[in-house]
Amino acid sequence: MTRDDWRDIFGHDEPYPEQEDGIDAAVSVARQSGFLSLEGACGTGKTMLALTAGIHLTRDPDSDYERVVVLTSVKQQLRQFETDLQTLNENLPADYDPVTAMTLVGKADVCPYNIESRAGIDDANVYDRCEGLRDRTRGLTDETTAGSLAGRARSQQVGLADSGSDATAQFMEVLGEPTPYPPDTVETDGGVEYCPFYAQYLDDLPEEGDPAEAVPFDFTDEGLIERDDLVRLSASHGTCPHSMMGAILGHAEVVIGNYYHAFDPTTVGSFTGALLDDSTFVVCDEAHMLEPRVRDLVSERVGDATLRDAESELARVLQPLTLDGQRGERTTAGLSEARDLIRAELEESDVSVDELATLREFIRDLREEIADRIESHLDAEHRGWRADPTDLPDEEIPLRDPEQPGVDAITEWAESEGYTDAVWSRAETVGAVVGRILDEAEDEDARRAAPGTGRVLGAWYRNDHTDHFREIELERSYADADATNGWRGVYNAALAVHNCVPGDAIAERLGDFGGGVLMSATLAPLDVFEEVSGLADLESDGRPVEQREYELAFPEENRASFAVDVPKFTHDNRGYPPATASVDAGAESENDTRRIYANALREVAQSPGNVLVGMPSYAEAEWAAGVLDSLNKEVLIDESSGDDATERLKAEFFRGDGKVLVTSLRGTLTEGVDYRGDRLAAAVVCGVPIVNTASPRTRAVRTAYDREFGDGFETALTVPAVRKARQAIGRVIRGPEEVGVRVLLDARYARDSWDSVRAYLGPEREEFQPVSPDMLPFGLEQFWGE
Structure with a gap:
C-alpha cells in the first residue's frame, strides 16, 4: 500500500465524490495531528469514509496511528459501523489481514x-x-x-x-x-x-x-468480534467475557463505543483510558450531540437517597469504634476484629476518626437543609401541595441567580454552620475509605454510596461559580409515588452542579487523541460547532481543523421541501394548548395561530403513506394529535415513556396502511431511527424547538455562553434547536429511490428576519422554498401529482 492509496481497503467498488474528498481531507489533516469537522447528508457514506481514513492510517507504516476509536450516541449508528466494517473486511484484497474490531458493551451484556x-x-x-x-x-x-x-x-x-x-x-x-x-x-x-x-x-x-x-x-x-461471539468464545473456554474484552482492547484495530467511554471520568479511569493517546484516530459520530452529552457526563449530582445511604455507611464504620463490646465474648471478639480492620485502613489512608464523624454530621445536616429548601419552595410555588403532592411537576430550585455568577446558597450555609473547606475537600478521600472498609467487612454485594457522595461534594468545592451552576433538582417518581411520605414520596431529589460550558472538557479529551473526524448530518454552522466543542481552542494551539459540507446527493425531483411563512410558534403567539389554556383577551389571536398550524398539519398529514409530526413538547404533541384525529387516517401519539413502549409504537407505525405519528422533537423517534424505504413519506416540524428559556439551568447556560461566545441565545439555544428540527425532517429521504415531503412550519424558517434561522439550515437551505400557508396545499398537490 502506498502512503496515500486508501482504495484497497475501501469497502465498495468506487467511492462517491464526497467520500473521496472527505477521506483525502481526513487523512491529510490527521497526519498533521488535526481534525476534520464534517456535515454530510444521508447518503454521503460518512461511516465508510471515516473508517477508511482511520484504518488506512493505522496500516500505514509511516504513520504513528495504531487504532481507530469510534464514538457514537445512537445505537443504530453503532450498528452501521459494525455493518460497514463487515463490508470492508469482506472486500479486502486476498493478501490483506482482516481488520480486527470490537464493540464495547457493559457487564450486563x-x-x-x-x-x-x-x-x-x-x-x-x-x-x-x-x-x-x-x-x-x-x-x-x-x-x-x-x-x-x-x-x-x-x-x-x-x-x-x-x-x-x-x-x-x-x-x-x-x-x-x-x-x-x-x-x-x-x-x-x-x-x-x-x-x-x-x-x-x-x-x-x-x-x-x-x-x-x-x-x-x-x-x-x-474480524469484527460481536457481542455474542465474544460471549460464546470466552464462556466455552471457561473464562470471563468482560475480562476478555479488556484484554483484546489494546490489540483491536477498531474499537466502537459510546461517548461515555471517552468522556465519562469514571469509565475512562477504570477501563478505556489506555485507548486515549496520540496513537488513536478518533471518530465522533452524531457529533451534533457531543456538546449536550458531554455537558451531562462532566456535570455531577447526588440524590437525597444516596446522601441518606452515605450517612448510614459512615455510621456503620464509626459504630465499632464507639461500642464498648460488653455483650458477650463473641460480640467482643467481633468488635475487636472490626476495630482492627477499620483502624488499619484509616492509618494506611491517613483518614482520622474525627473526619469520619464530621462528614457524617455534615451529610446529616445537609439533608435537613435540602429538605427545608424544598419545602419552602413548594410552599411558595404550590400552595396546598401537602394535601395532595401527587400533582407536583418536575422542578428546579436554583441556589444562586442563574444570570449572576456567585457563591451558591449551600456553600454559604455550610460556611455559616462551621463546615470548613477541609470537610468539602476531604470528602472524596473519606468516602473512598468508607467504601473500602465496608467492601471488606460486609458480605453483601452492594454499590456503596459514600464514595460517590464524596466525589460530588469534592466537585462542588473545586468547581468555580462562573461556568458551573448549582441547583436542587426535583424529578417526579411516578412509578413509586407515595403521597403519605410528603415530597419524598413523589420526588427523587438531587443536589446538582452543572458544567455550563463543556467545551474545555471536550477539547481536553480530543487533545489526547492523535487526530480524527467529527461528523453528523446536522453539524452546521460549522464555525459555531467548532467554538462550542473546543475545536477552535485546539486550532489556536496549533492543531489544524478542516471543514467539509456535503449536500443530499439523491435526485432533487424525488423530494419537496417547504419553509412555510406562518406566525412564529412561540408561547406568546400560541398560548397554552386549549385543554389547559385560560380564556383571556389574547385567546382569539392564540386560537388564530393554532388554527393556521392545524390547517397546515392536516394538509401535510394527508400525504400518501406514513407521516411524522414533530412538536416542541409532548404537551403540544397531544394537541396536534387531537387536531389530526378527524383525518381518515390512524393517528399515533408518542408519550414520554420507556424504550419498550417506544419500540412497540414504532413497530405499529411501520405496520399496515399509512398513519400519522405525532411526537416531541425532544423524544427518541426523530433522531437515529431508520425510516428507510416506504416507512416515511413526509415529515413536518412545528416551530423552532428551543428548550424552556425560563428554566434556571437554561438561563445559567445561556449566561455562560454569552460570556464565552458573545451570543448565548444563538450558540446555546437556537443552533441546537434547529439541529433537532433538521434531524426530524432528515428521516424522510434515506436512499436514491425514496420519495417524500419535508415541511418546516414557522416564519423563522421562511424569512430573513432578525430572528430568522434559515442560515442554520446547512447546505440544503436553498431547497426549502419559502411559501405562504395558502400555497402549501398547491405545492403538496403538485408534488404528489407528479
Whole structure:
C-alpha cells in the first residue's frame, strides 16, 4: 500500500465524490495531528469514509496511528459501523489481514450468569454482584491459586454429571454454548462464593506482560468480534467475557463505543483510558450531540437517597469504634476484629476518626437543609401541595441567580454552620475509605454510596461559580409515588452542579487523541460547532481543523421541501394548548395561530403513506394529535415513556396502511431511527424547538455562553434547536429511490428576519422554498401529482 492509496481497503467498488474528498481531507489533516469537522447528508457514506481514513492510517507504516476509536450516541449508528466494517473486511484484497474490531458493551451484556439468569444475578444487580464476586475471587488467591479455584468448579460440574443425575442439566450453557462449570456460582469449603470464569482469567493472566496472552482463542482472524461471539468464545473456554474484552482492547484495530467511554471520568479511569493517546484516530459520530452529552457526563449530582445511604455507611464504620463490646465474648471478639480492620485502613489512608464523624454530621445536616429548601419552595410555588403532592411537576430550585455568577446558597450555609473547606475537600478521600472498609467487612454485594457522595461534594468545592451552576433538582417518581411520605414520596431529589460550558472538557479529551473526524448530518454552522466543542481552542494551539459540507446527493425531483411563512410558534403567539389554556383577551389571536398550524398539519398529514409530526413538547404533541384525529387516517401519539413502549409504537407505525405519528422533537423517534424505504413519506416540524428559556439551568447556560461566545441565545439555544428540527425532517429521504415531503412550519424558517434561522439550515437551505400557508396545499398537490 502506498502512503496515500486508501482504495484497497475501501469497502465498495468506487467511492462517491464526497467520500473521496472527505477521506483525502481526513487523512491529510490527521497526519498533521488535526481534525476534520464534517456535515454530510444521508447518503454521503460518512461511516465508510471515516473508517477508511482511520484504518488506512493505522496500516500505514509511516504513520504513528495504531487504532481507530469510534464514538457514537445512537445505537443504530453503532450498528452501521459494525455493518460497514463487515463490508470492508469482506472486500479486502486476498493478501490483506482482516481488520480486527470490537464493540464495547457493559457487564450486563456479557456476564454469563446475567445472560442465563443464574446465581441470583439480573440486570438490576449485575454490576454490584460482579464486583463482589471479583473481589472475593481475588481475595481467595491469597490462600490458593486461581487455577485451583477454576479447577474446583470444573470438578464440581464433573462430579454432578457422574452422580447419575441428568448430565446435560449440570453444564451451564451460555447462548447455546456449553461451559465447563455448573449452572451457578461456586463456593469454597468455607462457604465463600466466587466466580470460576474470573478465576480462570486470573489463572491465564501473565504476571508481567500483555493481558492479551490470557485470551485462549485466536481473535486476530475474527474480524469484527460481536457481542455474542465474544460471549460464546470466552464462556466455552471457561473464562470471563468482560475480562476478555479488556484484554483484546489494546490489540483491536477498531474499537466502537459510546461517548461515555471517552468522556465519562469514571469509565475512562477504570477501563478505556489506555485507548486515549496520540496513537488513536478518533471518530465522533452524531457529533451534533457531543456538546449536550458531554455537558451531562462532566456535570455531577447526588440524590437525597444516596446522601441518606452515605450517612448510614459512615455510621456503620464509626459504630465499632464507639461500642464498648460488653455483650458477650463473641460480640467482643467481633468488635475487636472490626476495630482492627477499620483502624488499619484509616492509618494506611491517613483518614482520622474525627473526619469520619464530621462528614457524617455534615451529610446529616445537609439533608435537613435540602429538605427545608424544598419545602419552602413548594410552599411558595404550590400552595396546598401537602394535601395532595401527587400533582407536583418536575422542578428546579436554583441556589444562586442563574444570570449572576456567585457563591451558591449551600456553600454559604455550610460556611455559616462551621463546615470548613477541609470537610468539602476531604470528602472524596473519606468516602473512598468508607467504601473500602465496608467492601471488606460486609458480605453483601452492594454499590456503596459514600464514595460517590464524596466525589460530588469534592466537585462542588473545586468547581468555580462562573461556568458551573448549582441547583436542587426535583424529578417526579411516578412509578413509586407515595403521597403519605410528603415530597419524598413523589420526588427523587438531587443536589446538582452543572458544567455550563463543556467545551474545555471536550477539547481536553480530543487533545489526547492523535487526530480524527467529527461528523453528523446536522453539524452546521460549522464555525459555531467548532467554538462550542473546543475545536477552535485546539486550532489556536496549533492543531489544524478542516471543514467539509456535503449536500443530499439523491435526485432533487424525488423530494419537496417547504419553509412555510406562518406566525412564529412561540408561547406568546400560541398560548397554552386549549385543554389547559385560560380564556383571556389574547385567546382569539392564540386560537388564530393554532388554527393556521392545524390547517397546515392536516394538509401535510394527508400525504400518501406514513407521516411524522414533530412538536416542541409532548404537551403540544397531544394537541396536534387531537387536531389530526378527524383525518381518515390512524393517528399515533408518542408519550414520554420507556424504550419498550417506544419500540412497540414504532413497530405499529411501520405496520399496515399509512398513519400519522405525532411526537416531541425532544423524544427518541426523530433522531437515529431508520425510516428507510416506504416507512416515511413526509415529515413536518412545528416551530423552532428551543428548550424552556425560563428554566434556571437554561438561563445559567445561556449566561455562560454569552460570556464565552458573545451570543448565548444563538450558540446555546437556537443552533441546537434547529439541529433537532433538521434531524426530524432528515428521516424522510434515506436512499436514491425514496420519495417524500419535508415541511418546516414557522416564519423563522421562511424569512430573513432578525430572528430568522434559515442560515442554520446547512447546505440544503436553498431547497426549502419559502411559501405562504395558502400555497402549501398547491405545492403538496403538485408534488404528489407528479
